[in-house]
Amino acid sequence: MRVLRDITGRRQLRNPFGGASILSDDHVAHLHTQALQFLQSSGIRVLLPEARTRFAGAGASVDHDALLVRLDTALTQELLDLAPAEFTITARNASRSLVVGGDHLALAPVAGPPYVSDRVHGRRPGTMSDFDDFVRLTQRTEVLHTTTPAVEAQDVPMALRHLRTTQSTLTLSDKVPYFYARGRGVVADSLEMIRLANGVSVDEFRTRPYCWTNINTNSPRQLDVPMCMGIIDSAAAGQATIMTPFTLAGAMAPVTLAGALLLQHVEALAAIALAQIVRPGAPVIYGAFTSNVDMKSGAPAFGTPEGFTASVASGQLARHIDVPWRSQATSTSNTEDAQGAAETMVSLTGALLGGANVVLHSAGWQEGGLVASMEKFVLDVEVLDIVAESLRPIPMDDASLAVASIDEVGPGGHFFGTSHTLERFETAFHDPVAFTRQNHGQWTEAGSHDAATRATDVWQRWLREFEAPPIDDAALAAVDEFVQRRVAEGGALPES
């Protein structure tokens, strides 16, 4: 049995239920060996010349014409062994720093959708104002551990977008921030802003991670230009990088789960290897996004049994190479209904059983990632709060066992009025926010609103009540000044 450690508050969760198995140990070892052999015999396409040169410098076999990089098995394994099993991402509010690895669990909201939706303003392209709102909602939600680019701020010019969004992240939140890996200039600006917000020197910033980014491969078997730049620049700066192959079975990956997992592993290993070449010991996170597409329409499908199983197996693969790993909680549904809730929960359960250290997209993801939904955010947070409470050990002291109270009440009685109950009832149980325990009569009288309708009231109240966290005046001034200067200079365009 695993020993349970104390969980104190929600600042960092520990998951006693991780480490489940769906593959035998032999199959895990076989998948890993097959991936190493594939990298040696067939390799991966790498679009950025600098990345190929770095691979070559480390001893890889590079075909610059075909853009192909092949790593022999010993080299890949040697590079993997350099990646740390656990590390800490330092937040500007030290109590929000995150340990990544082991049985530590960090929950992150939706990241990346172009659209936003709520039941007041409808479904629409995301704006900077929406981005700000999601940062506010994330900041006030104790069970979420890091901010994300929850929605694309489409009203901000591309060259300035990373400046505005990083500024939002750093001033409306004191949680661990994310940065976009969209090319050299974007990364450099973002890291500099995060450094300024933390008030540390350039040298000190490089000694430990203060932020993280996510890299998606172009599955199958390709690392594109901005992704290579992101891996190189994040590793060089000592910041945390999630390497997430985009292996949707049946489309960008084989239709079989074994094949999709093999391809995921091949691509993740190559990306991790590059980071370790750039900086031995660079903090990396094994990303696993494997799910399937709907074979009738070709559309991605989330919250599927295949996605669940792939998550549990991915946890086994990440543990096999002893690197922290990231999963997600996602759904395909077009609205905040029973389908959306169930799919997200299936997906979340796969992540938790697999022992994921970071669960991305765990609040607000809708329509397969096309939409960040305010109501879904609230409903998902309700579930995450339930999950966080469910990870707590059960107090088993004599007072909790309540033998005297059971004796006192006697057969056929009730515990409502006992001193044992009265001393504890106010904090005994988790109280829901958007879920209701009204009976049918009360609920009907209150308008028969479903959970999604009630969630609209909740996010509006949360935004109304929001207070930005304190930030050091000098740090704030430095960030603002940097943004003004870089805006005046025209910012930095993403690369492709």
Add this chain to the structure above:
Amino acid sequence: MRVLRDITGRRQLRNPFGGASILSDDHVAHLHTQALQFLQSSGIRVLLPEARTRFAGAGASVDHDALLVRLDTALTQELLDLAPAEFTITARNASRSLVVGGDHLALAPVAGPPYVSDRVHGRRPGTMSDFDDFVRLTQRTEVLHTTTPAVEAQDVPMALRHLRTTQSTLTLSDKVPYFYARGRGVVADSLEMIRLANGVSVDEFRTRPYCWTNINTNSPRQLDVPMCMGIIDSAAAGQATIMTPFTLAGAMAPVTLAGALLLQHVEALAAIALAQIVRPGAPVIYGAFTSNVDMKSGAPAFGTPEGFTASVASGQLARHIDVPWRSQATSTSNTEDAQGAAETMVSLTGALLGGANVVLHSAGWQEGGLVASMEKFVLDVEVLDIVAESLRPIPMDDASLAVASIDEVGPGGHFFGTSHTLERFETAFHDPVAFTRQNHGQWTEAGSHDAATRATDVWQRWLREFEAPPIDDAALAAVDEFVQRRVAEGGALPES
């Protein structure tokens, strides 16, 4: 790591994820010891004189005036040790027989609500026609393993109700049937009908279980008259009995989970002990229903973190005494919304992680058990199908690893048209029934229906397409004849 065995079809599931721990082994042992000591020092109230006499005959200390039974710790443990760790319930269709115990998992729909609800006819008292419909829906749903009294047939007089419902169960389904434990006559009639449907002799019927019932204690610490009769008559007939303490923390049990679990264990042990006194080796199932009440309203709350944690701990307690156990998937929501889906899923996950052998109420339970909902049934079945698929091992043969296919597609390509995909795509992935993978445009064009609305179409279609399973003519005639005779005789009233 646990060895995964083959899962063939859905006829019986095996759960590789059971056996999780939230309590330390020491705490489990301590809870068990405390429960044994409590039964010795304080005991349990037993309302049926025959049951007290049977306890006394086995060596328990009985106070007939106070109706109290105390068992010394050695006696209780001795009786517990007689209960089998695993047994098979034989269905009249042999391929639907159920193994109960180990990593075997059986899923059962909602049982017991007085009301029924669907979006065509609204919310209303249950009738015999509704009961029949739930038997039909259960029969046609491969992922459900046993029928239940899904809704109370309030239009049938009490004295005849068990005759009509058992007849429905036995003729519209060939799955393992349930019988009501509502007193001597009700049990005798029901068992006789089940015997006739199976076409076995009275002696043969008593050699193995063909059906099951559920006993709820009157928590705290009381076994009432019909429950005692049910335990005694079911055990004497060799049929399976689920012993389920009704320990809602804060009301019928201490407000602390440790106390509620202790009380649950005390009551379950007493009920199991009685069955073993009646018939050593009687097939019993440890029932665990511990959840909490809402401390503002006193109303039961389901799908809570407390319910989840209690389920995982209950699995540990059941394994400690080496008896199969029953959990449930339940919710408090008043409608088929995101709350209902999430709560049921939280509850179901607790049951699955705890390794429950029977998950009752797993399809159609709504309003904390007041309502059996047709739409919720469909939505829950969708989730159960996903769960069933999620329990399957991942094939890891060479063809599934698809190395050649990954090589063939090459970097940046796609797998849609490969022979590897084309050979497999039709059966590669789970297809949903009420969940949709339409994109937002298609979904809007189709009317923007949420999952609950789509579920209405599904249960209507399922009922339309229903075909009753074959039944032996002689068995059918015997059941019908028995019912006619007993109806003419006036049936049997429940006892209280």
